[in-house]
Each structure stands twice: as C-alpha cells, then as structure tokens.
Amino acid sequence: MTHQRPADSRTVHVEGLARVEGEGSLLVEVRDGTVETVELEIFEPPRFFEAFLQGRRHTEPPDITARICGICPVAYQTSACLAIEDACGVSVTDQIAALRRLLYCGEWIQSHALHIHFLHAPDFFGCQDAVELAGLDLAAVQRGLEIKKVGNHLMEVVGGRAIHPVNVRVGGFYKAPSREELGALVEPLRRALDTALTSAQWVAGFEFPEIEIDYRFVSLRHPDYYAIESGRVVSSEGLDVDAKGISDLVVEDHVARSNALHARLGGQDMYLTGPLSRYALNYDQLTPLARETATAAGLGTVCNNPFKSITVRAVELVYACEEALRLIEAYEPPDPPAVAVPGRAGIGYGASEAPRGLLFHRYELDSDGLIRSARIVPPTSQNLLCMEDDLRRVAQANLSMPDEELGWLCEQTVRNYDPCISCATHFLDVTVERR
C-alpha cells in the first residue's frame, strides 16, 4: 500500500488483492477531495481458452473449460454442456437435469461456505484471514470447514472429484450414482443445513457499512425453482431472454486505457450479476425456511447493500443444502446416464448461475462436430463495471479514513463480489504491471 499526501489529493493502491480467486490489484486516485480514478487492475496473464478450443471436438469443452476456474468448475461444465447440446439440438432427460442440479448444489455449498467464512467474514472482524478469525471465533471457522466439506463430498459422489469433476459429459454423466451412495449424504447434508442456519444468524449480526445502490440486476430465472443450472435471463428492468438473447445483447468493450474488458447490456448499460441479483429476481422461489432465514437476518425481498451479499450467500447456502436434500429424496438414477449428442453443424448457447453470477457460453460447430469458435463470458467480467462503480462510491463516502483503512475497505468492496479473476482473465485486456 502506498501513502501519499495531502489527504485531499492522494492515491490508494492495493497491490496484490488477497482472498480473491486470481491476481489483481486496485487503484483509487483522489484529487481535491473527489475520487477521480478507480481502476481494478488485472495482472493475471491471459490463457487463451477461446482460441485453443478451436478445432477441438464438441465433446471436449466440459473438461477443458472446467480448468478456467478451480472454484467453480461445475459452472463451466454445465454452461458448456448446455451450449453444445443446444448446438446439436439435443435436450437431456429430467433425471439427468436433476442430477446436474444436484452436482451444482454441491458447488454452491462449497464455494459459498468458503467465501462466507474464509474470504469475506475476516474483513468484518478486522482480521487478515480466517486463521486469525479462528483465534477470535474458532467455532465460526469450523462451521465453514464443516459445510464446505459436505459440499465437496457431494461433488465427489456425483462428479467423481470436487475440483474439476470427471463424471460430467456432454449429454449428462458417465455414470449415475446409486440411490445408496446419495442416501449416505442425507445425514451430512442435514447437519450442514443446521450449521448453515447458524452461520446465517452469525453473519446477520455483522456491522455493515451503510450503502444502498440502485443496481440493474440480471440473473437466470427458472419457471419451477430458484435458478441454478438453467433458466431464462431476466433483469430488474423487464428483460426476459434465452441464453442466445443475452449473448447477443452483451457487448464487451476492449478499452485501451482500462485494464479490464467492460461488459454492457446492449453495449451501454452496466449491470450486476451474482447473489444480489438472483435473490432480488427469484426471492419468491426460495424455500419457506430460506425466506425465514432472510427475514430473520434483516433482509427484505431485495438487497441493495453490496456488503450484505455475505448474508444473501448465507441464505443461498441454506437453500442449496435444502435443495440438495430434496433432489436426493426424489432421485431416480438416469438410465442411461447420458443422452447421445452426435456432433453437427450449428451454433449453441448455454447459461447457468455460477456461485458468483451468470456464466454464458456460445459455441459454433462444423459438420464434423469440431469447434469453429467459442465465446465464454464469466460473471466477473460482467461485474467489473459495477465493482468499479461501487469502489468509487465507497471511496468517496469514506475519504476521511486514513489510507490504510480506506484501502482495506476498498479491498472488502471488491471481495463483496467473490470475484474470480482467473475466470475473467481470458477475456481481459492484460498488461503486466508490478509496482
């Protein structure tokens, strides 16, 4: 962190953002008492996924794109499967779709548990990390570990592995788990649900900076249940389109002076994706217990305070545990575990809700089923403009803070988004700068 005076004109530079996934830094420049520049700098190097997917078989994107992110591989696998199936004109059976949703619940559980307890909560206690937090509240950190473990276990049973699951394929799964294998998860999931309720109570008691932002919310919405693994894309302004529709609408500017590629709806409007959007647009589809948890935590039907995203995640964590239990209860092993998806020429689109927000893919296939072009738009790319906007507001409202404190608050503002910089990077304009 650099310190420059006078206080009216200064630069706050947080190098090496911690407790986020990937590598980035942020810069806030203040001149004459006004925040002039806010830049999230990304120095995560590009990995060229869209480029090297060209010429690969249509069966390969689930395994390959999983490697974009070690924290949300199922999101990549699911969006990829949906897009390829769309291109090939194939729909999976209800049983396969339900198993996909169950696997995705596992990812939400582990990712949300990690973010709530390890990446986000320490900020509210002025702790450097969850280890220091454990010194103050060991039980809270242990709760995070317990819940996360159950999420990972669910991913192992359904996906074959927690990080980069091996059991997912275009058309479904290689092998369907047995009822007994899933049945063994019921008790741990019930415990995780209880633990998640305690954690929701815990985070509700945090002290939150007061800020309300009138976001343009964008998320999936499914006709039957709280959107996770599929649905149409809706917004707080009445948008209602399919995966193709959102892919056509979202324009990403490659701006010369910015380190980040900016996603805008219709090339103009910034928008928010992630827990706050899902919650605002799908509140009615939460379970009674999840809604009760939200009310008890002081949330209304919409949450406009980005710092309270931790509370919304805790509500979603409760929901994901309950939903996993419901899906296991209703489980019928899909037989066969996958539908055939022969490659053909076509263009397909797929969208799902990664724990940190909307993720959509588009693939164009040739007549041999080889990929001609790929487009992957991760949540963090879509949220970059909102993140910078939040930073500007938070910094402006807290200029009286010393640099060190303001820098930390800005870091926390970025962590509100649970950003995944590795994900964002393959679409970002990257310049490597280490100061």
Add this chain to the structure above:
Amino acid sequence: MSTSTIATRPTIAVFKFSSCDGCQLSLLDCEDELLGVVGAVQISEFKELTRAVVEGPYDVSFVEGSITTPDDVERIKAIRQASSLLVTIGACATSGGIQALRNYADVGDFTTAVYAHPEYINTLAQSTGIADHVRVDFELRGCPIDRYQLLEVITATLSGRKPVVPGHTVCQQCKGRGTVCVMVAHGTPCLGPVTKAGCGALCPAVDRGCYGCFGPSDSANTSSLARQLNALGTSRIDVSRLFRTFNAGAPAFREESLRNDSPETGG
C-alpha cells in the same frame, strides 16, 4: 504451543502463476487438517487465504501455475532465491498446463482470436513449467493435485523426509482398486497405462477412460498405447487430441501428440 515452537515454525509461502487456482484450493479443501497445518507453520504469503504478507526467505514455497509472461520469469527467479525448498503443485507448474496448447500454435494468432487489441497483451510465446526456469525440489502432479498427496508432501517436508508418492501408473492403481478395465471391456480409449498414479484412478471408476491429468508416468510407452488406441478405432488425430490436453507440454505426451497430429505422417 510454547514460544520456542512458535519461533521455530517453518515459514511457508504459496505463489500463483498462470492457473485456475484449483491446486492451492486443494489445500483449503483439506477441511479436517487445515487448521492443524496452518498452526504448525508460519504462512508468509498465500494470497487466496490471507492479506498478510511477510517478506522472505521461506523455508518452503509452493508454486502453482505456469510461466507465461516476461515478468513471471523474473518473479520465479526471485522466489527460488528466497526459498530453501521449492515445490511445484499441479499440471500448470509441472508442464505448462492447458495453456501450453499455445505452444503448438502461433501465439499471435491466439491473441488476435481472443482480444480486440492484441497490442496490449504482454505474453510469452510458450507456456512452460517452473522447472524450465529454476531448480525445483519436488513436483506434485495433477490437474488438480490430489489433496492427500499434498498433505503427504507438507508433512514430509516439515519433518525433513522425502515425500512418498507412488511412481507407478493410473492403470496399476485402477487394477488395485478392482475396477473393470474400460479399454479391455468396452474399448474405451484410456491413458491409464501411461499416466502417473495419484488421483486414485477416478475416471475408470465412473466408466470413462483416463484423460491423463496427472501427466506421463516414468518411462511411459506412449507409442505402444497409441497403436492400441488406433487398433480400437481411435483416429490418429483423436489420439493426438487425447495426449494434448492438461499436460500438453510434458515431453512424452507432447511427442506422442506430434507423432499423431496428421493422418499422413508417422506410423
């Protein structure tokens, strides 16, 4: 814990280069052991876990990710210099990872394919493993690494012994597990015979072939396997694709993929 043990706790750092973060996440995924492990060491730097940073030197550095920028080359040298032991974790760090697919193409073409303004992209033509740049004391394979292997490496290094990780193949591990051979029984292409053990032979257990995410085993006979895959009906170009994924930069896999990458060449 007494003050003297605190004073002698080894310093550990975790560094990231080009990667998906999955291998360092494997450490956070050791839910039962995590607090014990971090209590036994002093963490100097681990961005995914903590905002606190303590300057080196480090007793042990764990390095995730591959080298893809000119800046990376300098940074890994500095890390090596500050570290008594340097352990690489995962396929990116050992062989360049999936992003080493650029090594088969013109990186300029790749940049143009993805970015509107390629002139702002600062990247190297090749994605390479850490050992191509500095001395590495121990390599942990996998995409991602196996968390139990990671715990073994941590425990071993802390107690000053050599980590015990199997040197055999996924195929042997699969036999040990009692899984029906997917290649023999169903003709499914499988890289198990040439892939280093460590994952627990996960893929055949879900009725799919191994896709080699732990990279080549010692003295892997890839050509023999390639012939068998051809005999089972896998085209040469698909054999090439099979060897060219998460360990595309590992020499044995790279060479076999090149031998098969056009229908006309080789035999």
